[in-house]
Amino acid sequence: MSKQDDPIGLDRAIAAETVLSHSDPESGQLLIRGYSLESLVQENSFEESVITLWQDVLSAELSMASLGQARMQVWQQFRPLQDHLKGMRPVERQRFLLSSLSETSTDPVLILAAAGVSAVLAMQENISNCEPDPSRSHADDLLMMIRGAESDQQSIAALETYLIAMIDHGISASTLAARVAASTRAGYVAAAIAALSVLQGPLHGGAPGLVLDMLDEIGSGEGIVPWLTAALDRGDRLMGFGSRAYRVPDPRAALFKASLWKLPEACRARLPLAEQVETTAIRLMAERKAGHVIQTNVEYYAALLLDAIGVPRQGFTPLFAASRTAGWMAHAREQQLTGRMLRPGSRYIGSYPSKG
Structure with missing residues (x-):
């Protein structure tokens, strides 16, 4: 057995069946709900891409307006927490802000908005200067909050491409963490926090x-x-x-x-x-x-x-999470719908009590 097929590392082990996305290691094709990534980017906004990803899995009224209103709602909730963010690393800030959401929240739109706003606040020293504009698209608003000024259309389009392209990628390490958490019925917020904790590792999303x-x-x-x-x-x-x-x-x-x-x-x-x-x-x-x-x-x-496009280096991982949260929520719900808890086995290689 090759190292790549070694089940101990879980490489290519089948952890779940999913309709959400698929990547082919040989051809380099990435599918999102049956669409090629290229066509998804060319034909859809981020909001439309999330709707495509969530169809038949999550019941959520997602639109540019609803996501904008949710950004304003979570920003108002996060703003009083500004002093608690001092001394934290960016991903720690994002995780702290997400953990302030109610554990009983089942609104994936609110959690998606929280991931985006917390990503911006994770890379800023003064969050009072980052008030969102609910009338803008998600990409436009996040970039305005990051840069503190209007952005050119090419930069907005570039961020939109990034957000869509990173929306889901099969059962990655962070997505698996989200599915494990959701399989225990821990809830969407817990699934997002578990996934973010894994994403920050330098072998996954923590070192761009x-x-x-x-x-x-x-x-x-x-x-x-x-x-x-x-x-x-x-x-x-x-x-x-x-x-x-x-x-x-x-x-x-x-x-x-x-x-x-x-x-x-x-x-x-x-x-x-x-x-x-x-x-x-x-x-x-x-x-x-x-x-x-x-x-x-x-x-x-x-x-x-x-x-x-003006995103500071310390914001790269939080912004990755802002996109991938859409995938984490869909995978969490897909796992919940199976009704099964994910619990892989292990092979004991330790010692046993001596007989006598």
């Missing part, structure tokens, strides 16, 4: 900012080969490369790269260097591991895109 740190250290085209060679000689993991979900380039990375090219030139100043680093890194890794191709993963161009 490190891609920018790497590019900062490389600095220029002349520094690419020396920096990458030294990192590979040390056995370091190159941030933004390699994925357990795909053996080909991540389809979301291509969407983010395309969105970057649509932004004003000043916003995508990092892109030429990033493309050189990408090409060189893939070549050097292929030379060192013949027959084992490591491709760009979603972190690479997600970090570049969010940075280009």
Whole structure:
């Protein structure tokens, strides 16, 4: 049995049956409710994409207006908690704010709004300056709250692409946590908090900012080969490369790269260097591991895109959660509908009492 098929790591183990999304590691295709990710991004807003994802699973009256009203409601609830956020890391702030929601809340629209508003508040020092505008689309409003000013249409479209593309991705580690929590009937809020706690890990969604740190250290085209060679000689993991979900380039990375090219030139100043680093890194890794191709993963161009539209690095993971909460809620409900509690087995390898 190969390491990839090792059941101890649960790689590719079937944890649930789902109608929500599917990723093919060989072709790189990502399906959301039967739609290709590309078509979903091209034809839908974030609100419309959530409606598509939630159909026949969650009974929720979701519209741009209802999500806007929910953003205002949770912002008013979160604002008095500002002083409690001091000294916390961004994901800790987001988790604290989400935990202030009533555990009996069964309104997925409210929880989705809370994830978005808490993501913004997690990256801001003064939340009083971040009042939402219920009349705006979710992407437009979140970006206005983050930047504190009106945004150009290209930047809003870029964030919309990001939010849709990250909405769901099969049974990832955080989604599994949401399903486990929901299977015990712990509720939607508990499922979201469990999932967020898992998402923050650096092997899942907690390290996209490190891609920018790497590019900062490389600095220029002349520094690419020396920096990458030294990192590979040390056995370091190159941030933004390699994925357990795909053996080909991540389809979301291509969407983010395309969105970057649509932004004003000043916003995508990092892109030429990033493309050189990408090409060189893939070549050097292929030379060192013949027959084992490591491709760009979603972190690479997600970090570049969010940075280009003005999202601070400390906000990358909270904003990931703001999108993925839509998927977590759908998976939580789908798991609840099975009526079964998720409880995997284990194989005991410890000692036994001696006989005598």
